[in-house]
Amino acid sequence: MxxxxxxxxxxxxxxxxxxxxxxxxxxxxxxxxxxxxxxxxxxxxxxxxxxxxxxxxxxxxxxxxxxxxxxxxxxxxxxxxxxxxxxxxxxxxxxxxxxxxxxxxxxxxxxxxxxxxxxxxxxxxxxxxxxxxxxxxxxxxxxxxxxxxxxxxxxVGLTSPEHWLSRARSIIQQETGNLLSDDQLLQIISTAKGSGRQTVKAIQKYLARRARHQVAQISPASARQKEDVV
Ligand SMILES: Nc1ncnc2c1ncn2[C@@H]1O[C@H](COP(=O)(O)OP(=O)(O)OP(=O)(O)O)[C@@H](O)[C@H]1O
Ligand SMILES: [Mg+2]
CATH class of the missing domain: 3.40.50.300 (P-loop containing nucleotide triphosphate hydrolases)
Structure with missing residues (x-):
């Protein structure tokens, strides 16, 4: 991505x-x-x-x-x-x-x-x-x-985070397969202050953080696997 x-x-x-x-x-x-x-x-x-x-x-x-x-x-x-x-x-x-x-x-x-x-x-x-x-x-x-x-x-004015719930949910579900609750979504997007551009950036940051977290979680296992192979 x-x-x-x-x-x-x-x-x-x-x-x-x-x-x-x-x-x-x-x-x-x-x-x-x-x-x-x-x-x-x-x-x-x-x-x-x-x-x-x-x-x-x-x-x-x-x-x-x-x-x-x-x-x-x-x-x-x-x-x-x-x-x-x-x-x-x-x-x-x-x-x-x-x-x-x-x-x-x-x-x-x-x-x-x-x-x-x-x-x-x-x-x-x-x-x-x-x-x-x-x-x-x-x-x-x-x-x-x-x-x-x-x-x-x-x-075309500013949006409220609530306006974005459905779109944010669909982007995150498409990227991660996870269906987040309204509260979880609002936590991710409520910093955007009504700008769609900032809302999308907030979603991208969340996805990046999540991806890094997952890599960190799986790397010890991958390292062990490598050792096994060697
Ligand atoms: N109303 C919206 N619905 C869906 N996505 C949006 C919306 N507003 C912004 N976005 C997202 O933010 C990005 C930037 O939006 P866009 O360039 O259309 O804003 P703009 O109003 O033209 O901004 P500017 O006034 O700075 O030119 C889009 O590519 C899209 O991903
Ligand atoms: Mg423009």
Whole structure:
């Protein structure tokens, strides 16, 4: 197991997501159930699952989506408005072949005023060619009002440890075969202070400690076995 990989427990399906509120769950379920294909703006504190949800949207909307129809942009790379125009603006009209395109714009608050205006126009063209924009940010106040107005705006807030019980139980059971009680799980994850990223780290630390403990327990026996063989 690669304990350093923070992606190891990234949700692969709707059922793996831990929702901080019924509103977030309902909104994301609407994409899954085909009730909406509106642009989506996910905002909130670090580590709550915004990027995770954004990356799952294409698969929820179209289980047979083509990965080539999804592009992820980190908005920090757009230093000048021309770069946004070249990377996205010029591509958008070419998308008019009937396939839905997914554009995930991470940390959209990084766009400057001119780039925000450009994004507003790009989103309007995007609507004509069936492009679905999913934007993420920690700083929603730095996103322009017209861009916000073109999206379903969803606050992805901190979770409580109780929200994580089922997901934590399933990860630990998958890794160890053990079914832990609520109290045992809460002991493991209650230090995470509402961040999903920190919760997953707490689970990984528990699994690492457990693995080390097991190695320590079996090594005298293995050492004896070695001696027997020699
Ligand atoms: N709501 C959640 N449900 C399930 N897993 C989650 C959730 N939130 C976070 N995680 C776990 O934490 C990792 C990091 O989450 P993610 O990058 O989506 O957070 P973020 O909200 O985009 O953070 P940031 O604001 O720092 O960009 C994910 O790979 C996943 O393993
Ligand atoms: Mg993110």
């Amino acid at each position: 690669n304990l350093k990989s923070s992606e190891k427990y990234a949700p692969a399906a709707f059922e793996d997501l831990v929702f901080p509120s019924p509103t977030v769950e309902r909104t994301i379920r609407d994409y899954k159930d085909g009730h909406t294909t509106e642009n989506l703006l996910l905002y909130g504190p670090p580590g709550t699952g915004k990027s995770t949800i954004a990356r799952l949207i294409p698969a929820l909307v179209e289980p047979n989506y083509c990965p080539g129809d999804v592009t992820v942009y980190h908005c920090g790379i757009f230093r000048k408005v021309e770069e946004l125009q070249n990377k996205i603006g010029k591509q958008i009209p070419l998308y008019a072949n009937g396939d839905r395109r997914y554009l995930i714009l991470e940390e959209v608050d990084n766009l400057n005023v001119h780039a925000m205006q450009m994004l507003k126009s790009i989103m309007d063209i995007g609507q004509k060619v069936d492009a679905l924009f999913v934007l993420t940010t920690n700083e929603v106040d730095n996103v322009s009002k017209p861009v916000i107005d073109r999206c379903e705006k969803v606050y």
